[in-house]
Amino acid sequence: MSVSQVDLPPGYPREWEADVVLTDGGVARLRPIRPSDAQKLVAFYERVSPESKYLRFFAPYPRLSSRDVKRFTEVDYVDRVAFILTVGDEMIGVGRFDRTEDDRAEVAFLVEDAHQGRGIAQLLLEHLAEAARERGITGFVAEVLPENRRMAQVFADAGYRVSKGIEDGVLSVEFPILPTDTSVGVMERREHRAESASVHRLLHPERVVVHGPGRRVAGLVNAMLCGGFRGEVVAVSSDGVPVPGVPTATSVAMVPGRLDLAVLAVPTTELGGVVIDAAHKGAHGIVVLTGTDDRPGDNRTVVNLARAYGIRALGPDALGLINTWPLVELNATPGPMPRTGGVGLFCQSAAVGVALLNHAVRQDLGLSSFISTGDYADVTGNDVMQYWEDDDNTRVCLLALDSIGNPRKFSRITRRLTRRKPVVVLEPGRTSRSWHAGVRGGLGHAPDEAVDALFRQAGVMVVHRRGAMFDIAKIAARQPLPRGQRVRLVTNSATLAAQMEHTIGAVGLLHEESVLLRSSASPQDYVDATLAALADPRTNSVVCAAVNVYEEGTEDVITALDQIAGEGDKPLVGVFLDFHPPMVKENDVDLPGELPRFDAPVDAIHALSTLTAYAHWRERDPGAVPLLEVDTSRAKRVVNRALSGHPEGRLLNGAETTELLQAYGITMVPRFVVSSLEEAVAVAEQLGWNVVLKGTAASVRSRPDQAGVQRNLMSAEEMVHAWAQLEDLTRALGLGGDVGSVATPVVQAMAPPGVALVVTSREDAAFGPIISLGLEGIPTELLGDTVYRVPPLTTVDAAAMVRDLRAAPTLFGRHGSPGVHIAGIEDLLHRVAQLADDLPQLASVELSPCIASRDGMAVLGARIFTAPTDDRRDPLARTL
Incomplete structure (x- = not known):
């Protein structure tokens, strides 16, 4: 579906092409119109209802003449610009502007009736406005019939200052298109809703097809069925090996009825046809589990094809996705189904996904959703965070990133999301980063320390170990956030208390006097001491550490503390040291109020420290950007x-x-470059003396001893001496030539x-x-x-x-x-x-x-x- 540069009309702005998400989560291709779109335009217009045609042209207009088609498809991309939206080979909307004055243009839209209400006109307006600004246009005008309330609302809702008037029964609308805080806010909110809806559709399918070799499909289907998927699964075995337990079909195209999601484990050579078949069956998304031999071009081809047909894509090389919500219970991965809980988990490559999913299951940590998108995916961490912000089931957000495609957008979203939910990112400073649009060279990369600091500025908790990420999640998903730095220990070991108190101080927390129980303390002893500690107004967090290397271990203490872990408004964390295997919760749902359990005191304290710092960040006044x-x-x-x-x-x-x-x-x-001693004296006299003479050439100014800087010069004699010292320095550095040329000296008033x-x-x-x-x-x-x-x-x-x-x-x-x-x-x-x-x-x-x-x-x-x-x-x- 790509078009070579040779086939493009003169002046065609390829940089204006974009894939876009509609308000219902669907995907479409937006691009400038071309003369070759004539047949698309005619077919599109034939599908538009007579009423919509009337509202666009203010009169019955049943068909386009050849002259109309030529005028609408042949534009100069400067004074006359038009964008179209396509899904597959069909045009579903068109918008255009025509310059009427140097800085004004008339704008108009037409959207196919079957696709109205999907935010197409708003998207066209956004892109037309951005293109118009690049062409020196600062305002749009439009004429709308009063009964065309939907189009009038498009302009009113855009966030611009709209002025209206009615003349001869036609509503005239005029508005500036320079971005304002309001219009940018409107676009960001629409972006948020659309991308959130897009991920929601992926995670809430009703009919799923799994396509690939029979044995592999059987394993994937079994994972879905064992996970309790509430929808319908259809299997397509590419090698004829039977897949028991679900309906089967010989190909995706032969699956009866509509589909929502296609999980694909097919060779790269077959992906194109399968993606198109899935699109024709109405699929919202595809999960491509197979890789493409590490060839980015092949990966992008798959993603571009899916987008062209209105489909969101995970993969190639994705592990899949999981939604544990009881009304869905989807496990579209080869891995185990985790507990239902409040932690959202995102990663990219399948290899990382395996490690993360296994860790979550071993830690008995409940997930709300898991998404592994692959290395060159369409769906990104930005999209998933937009969804998590709206998802009431997700209380904590974890991201393990291999790359960040649009870091500025990532930062913008995280600044908003972290004000509502804890966000933990695994090593963002060590990820690869993409170049922002339009760069032609001359820019570098920030040091890793800077990138880590930037995410902390946005309230993101940055960790460099997978275990640390899950440690934070265990506490954040189950307990309230700490409201201060004061921690009280309850333990039956004086030695352990001393070590933990030292760790508490080392990570920046404050330890209150520890409560020491007898070594054989009963579960009720722990409960009583813990409730007293939680009730103490001087305490912000409580850590219970129990040691029992004999008999039944610490299971009774865990059970007793679990009963009170959800009663207060302060976090309670348990550390349990024994030789027994960890207890497995019988409850399938990981709910707030469950006791976070650790077997390493330092892990618990580090996680609690990180959450305390985050809670402080979230509660403090974020400040304001001053108006300068x-x-x-x-x-x-x-x-x-x-x-x-x-x-x-x-x-x-x-x-x-x-x-x-x-x-x-x-x-x-003020500073003055001088080339000779005489010029330096003259400038110093003009400044009234008390000046500095300094060499500004890199080899001179970078010396740590600042030998190239002579301060507090008050007379010509002192300037002569300072100039001589600068000459001595340039000779010592092996710089040939006179001082004026090699040291680039300047004279400046003393600060x-x-x-x-x-x-x-x-x-x-x-x-x-x-x-x-x-x-x-x-x-x-x-x-x-x-x-x-x-x-x-x-x-x-x-x-x-x-x-x-x-x-x-x-x-x-x-x-x-x-x-x-x-x-x-x-x-x-x-x-x-x-x-x-x-x-x-x-x-x-x-x-x-x-x-x-x-x-x-x-x-x-x-x-x-x-x-x-x-x-x-x-x-x-x-x-x-």
């Missing part, structure tokens, strides 16, 4: 001028740097004494801008004392950046010295964050040194590198 007075248009003009004629990007010169920073309220202390900081922004290839703060020199360069955040930067984020530095005491005053102006540092962080967020073309911004003094901030140096890249890191119009 900035001149974005001026800044963009600077960048556009700089990039003009430099397709690979370049370093801004001094004047450009100063103007760009001034547009965002950042004023640099007030203070602490030298480095504030940077790096445009990461996947995450967008990453802001960092550190002390200039060795603390940042060699010791790694750097903190990171991503925009938008709230007041709480900026304050935390300053305080999270290991060297923060230097800023707040120590040994009797006064602290620096903290508000000035935070203001500078906000301005750099907004500058970087507004201008993706700023590949790197480095402000160094920035002197923080008692009275404010002084920015003494800046290096800004630009790289040509698209304005859209996370496109506004919805796409997969």
Whole structure:
């Protein structure tokens, strides 16, 4: 179904093509119209009802003339633009705009009646608006019959400021299409609902077909039946081996009636035809369990084919999916069915999925859903998180990620989801990341430490061990979140208490006085002591640790504590040390109030510490993004001028740097490049002396002893001496030539004494801008004392950046010295964050040194590198 570049009309914008999710969870292909779509358009129009045609053209219009077809399909993609939506080979909707003025265009839509109510017009409007903005159009107009209430509502619900009027019985609508907080919020909410519905349909099928070799199909069918699937299963044996217990068919095409889900274990060469057959049977999704010999191109072919026919795809190389909800009980994997519970579990590759699913079953942890999508899947962790946010059965969200396809969207979703539900991610900082749309080069990757920090900023609990992820889930799914750091131990071992108290302190928690029971304490002793500890207002969490290496072990204690584990509003955790195999719960449902059980004290305490930090993050005020007075248009003009004629990007010169920073309220202390001693003296006299002479060439300015910086120069004699020292330094470094050319010296007024900081922004290839703060020199360069955040930067984020530095005491005053102006540092962080967020073309911004003094901030140096890249890191119009 692909079209070669040769077959495309002149000017065809292939970058506007996209797969999209409709409001009911279905998938469609959106792309600009082409002259070759003439027959599609005619067939589409014939399926449209006379009423819909009347509402579109304001008169009976039974068929399109050849002139109409030519006008509608032949556009210039500049002043006349049209998008179509297709499923398979059929067009189901079309939208267009025609420029009427330099910055205005008329917009119109037509949607096939059978597909109305699926959000198609809203999607077309979003993509038309984004294309129009790229073409310099800032507003849309439309004419609608008053009885066409559905179309009028499309404009009203878009989040734009709509003005209306009626003339000659026609409703005239006009609205600006520049994005606003309201319109962006509307699009994100629609995106959320559509993607959530899409995953919901995958997890709630009524009829499932399993297709592949007979023995493998039999195993998959048996897993479904043993799991208690409430729907109907149909088997297709590709090799003729019988599959007992369920209806069978010779092919997917021969399955009677409609299908919802196809689970496929067929060779790559057969996948195309089977996917099309499943689409014709009405399937919402496919699960491809077989791999494609690690050839990404083959994998993408499968995914693209499924999307083209309106199907969501898991795989190739997926392990499958599980929904334990009692009204579904679907196990579409080769693995065991876990307990029903409140933990959602997502991973990508089948190999990781096997390890995770086995671990969950061995830990007796109840899952709400399990989804393993494969390495090159259509369904992503972003889609699944959208579903989990709406799913009342999911209380805790676990993700083990091999890659993050759209990290900015991932960050946006997690910031919202973590405010409602705990989210644990296994090693996000070590995952591979995709490049955001439009990048043409010049961008790098953030260090792993930065990526971990970015997810913590969004409230994600980051772990680097699979066991740690499940430890957190055990507590979070069964117990309330801790409301503070104070932990009380109840145990029958003084030695164990001492070790656990040490661990509690080491992870940042506070231990209250432990309750020591006799070594032969009865279950009732534990219950009484535990209830007393939970009732103590000084206690936020209780850990019960029981040791019994003889007789019946700790089973009676576990049973007794389990009875009271759901009675309070504080978390209760059990640690049980004996030689007996762990008890298996008879209850198939893992409900809130069940006792989390551990056999390693350190695991329990680490998990409790992580949850305590998360609970504190969730309860604190997230802060607000300050409204700064900035001149974005001026800044963009600077960048556009700089990039003009430099397709690979370049370093801004001094004047450009100063103007760009001034547009965002950042004023640099004036500095003057000098090429001779005489020029240095003249500049210093102009500044009134008390100046600094410093070499800014990389080989000079990077010295840890700062030998290239001569401060507090008050006279010509001192300048002569400073110039001579700079000459000596360049000779010692083996730099040939005169100082003016090899050291790039500058003269600058002295800043007030203070602490030298480095504030940077790096445009990461996947995450967008990453802001960092550190002390200039060795603390940042060699010791790694750097903190990171991503925009938008709230007041709480900026304050935390300053305080999270290991060297923060230097800023707040120590040994009797006064602290620096903290508000000035935070203001500078906000301005750099907004500058970087507004201008993706700023590949790197480095402000160094920035002197923080008692009275404010002084920015003494800046290096800004630009790289040509698209304005859209996370496109506004919805796409997969």
